[in-house]
Amino acid sequence: MIPTHEWLLFIGAALLMVLTPGPNMIYLISRSICQGRTAGVTSLLGVVGGFLVHMSAAAIGLTALFMAVPLAYDLLKWAGAGYLMWLAWQAVKPGARSPFEPRELAPDSPRKLVLMGFLTSVLNPKVAVFYLSVLPQFISPENGSVLAQSLALGLTQIAVSFSVNLLIALFAAGIAGWFVRYPLWLMLQRYVMGFVLAGLALRLVQEQRRTV
Template identity: 75%
Template sequence: MIPLNELLIFAAASLLLVLTPGPNMLYLISRSICQGRKAGVVSLVGVVAGFFVHLFAAAAGLTAVFLAVPMAYEVLKWAGALYLLWLAWQAVKPGARSPFEAQQLPPDSTRKLVTMGFLTSALNPKIAVFYLSVFPQFITPEHGSVFTQSLMLGFTQISVSFMVNLLISLFAATIAGWFINNPTWLSVQRYFMGFVLAALAVRLMLEQRRSA
């Protein structure tokens, strides 16, 4: 069983993940602004379904890695830290765009909205790398089944992502308008996010190797 404090830290990392601009956020915001809240929520159903592809693939793969190649933990740890540093740079680099600059999308049917949401999520490299590099840092074989721990972390990430993306889908137009009128806060948000992501990367780099 994963300790509560570790689970809360992972939930915070998942929150940072969903707040970091990526394909899912851009698609949901653009869809909500161009076609309305209902279309955004319908698209979110597909996005959440796509998360399960990453979840079960990672759960099965990580179980095999921890059992067969314990030293792979170190590789995954450094890959996760470097990925978080890359996300931090993406948040603060000069010319970084706001995810609330929506793209113009034509109206689509409910079936296509779900399908596009699913494909956007299932093929999202940001989610894939998160599951493969950050995920393992919160799994300790001595706490029980690696597969069960993976499922627990996965459902935590999906729950956090669903709640945040639901709010984004419902209030995309309002949030976008507020940031347009308050550009300073957009910069503050970007730098704060970058700082927290970098801090989490340092934490991973200092983490001691966990024995099986």
């Protein structure tokens, strides 16, 4: 059994991770504003599915394999960087509009919303790095089954992420209302978001592979 103080420390680490702006947060905000709270919450289900993949991989040791085998890690890293660059282009391309700008869109099907949320989450090597570098620090063989501890910590991280992202999806419309009153910031936000995403992609491809 994981000691209570260790579990609370892990919750803090998981909270810091989910509060750090990234593709998951941006995608959920854009879906919630463009298509409504229901679409945002539906997309969140896909994001959680991506976390389940990373958790399962960490629990059975596949995440360590990604970090140890150059080809496996590089494929995941480049896939994630490519998706970030695609999001950046969507933000700054001619005729693009801010995801915070209220607009009418043809609604995507629940299946597509879940799929896009899943891809946003699972194609993020940063999540794999979190599970490899942070989660093991809270596991000790003296506390019982390593697999059970991995699953318990992974489910804790998912619960924290789900709770925070659910609030983001539900209240994203308030952000849109603010931008309606200050339209100049819509354009500035769009370009800032694009450059930040591109910077994250470049930083990701330059990141060195960790060894275990």
